[in-house]
Amino acid sequence: MAVGLKKRRRIQLIVIGFVLITIATALIGFAFKDGIEFFRSPSQVLAEQIAPTEVFRIGGLVKEETVSQSGEITRFVVTDRAHDVPVTFSGILPDLFSEGTGMIATGRLVNGTFEANEILAKHDENYLPKEVADALKEQGVFQQDAAPTKN
Structure with missing residues (x-):
């Protein structure tokens, strides 16, 4: 009878462990959903x-x-030289933000206009964010001499 009790306890602990792991995984997934x-x-x-x-x-x-x-509202168009998307941003732009330069914005697309809540701009005259360079290469419009990338 003692062996059966030990076996039952072990099974209960394994089941409780799986339930806790499942709950932890669900909580992590829920936390990352918006992040x-x-x-x-x-x-x-x-x-x-x-x-x-x-x-x-x-x-x-x-x-x-x-x-x-x-x-306080800044409007501009972001392009990959194949297509354009209008962008609006409320706030202070980075000092290095200017026309013809690479940028990345975080936000939402509402009625065809990207409403940015954060803008990141290049950090020197030769930098193009890796994601932007990759997207331009995909479109076949990337010019390596004009904008070398840095990681």
């Missing part, structure tokens, strides 16, 4: 059906002669 941000190029953004609640990163080049500012 994972996927990168997309303008061509990918226009090709996919993206929910207005989905937070993601868009990257490309700031299209020449599209930056305008009215109050």
Whole structure:
């Protein structure tokens, strides 16, 4: 009878362990649900059906002669030289943000306009974010001499 009790206790502990691991995995997945941000190029953004609640990163080049500012709202167009996506941003832009340079923005796509809540810009005249360079290469419009990448 004592052997049966030990075996039953061992099985109970294994079952409790599996239940705890399942709960921990579910909690981690739930926590990451809103924390994972996927990168997309303008061509990918226009090709996919993206929910207005989905937070993601868009990257490309700031299209020449599209930056305008009215109050705290900045409007510009991000391009991968194949497709363009309009962007609005409320806040202070990075010092290195300018037309024709690489950038990555985090936010949501609402009614065809990307509403950014964070903008990251290049850090020197030769830098293009790796994700942006990869997206431009995918489109066949990347110019290595014009914008070498750094990791």
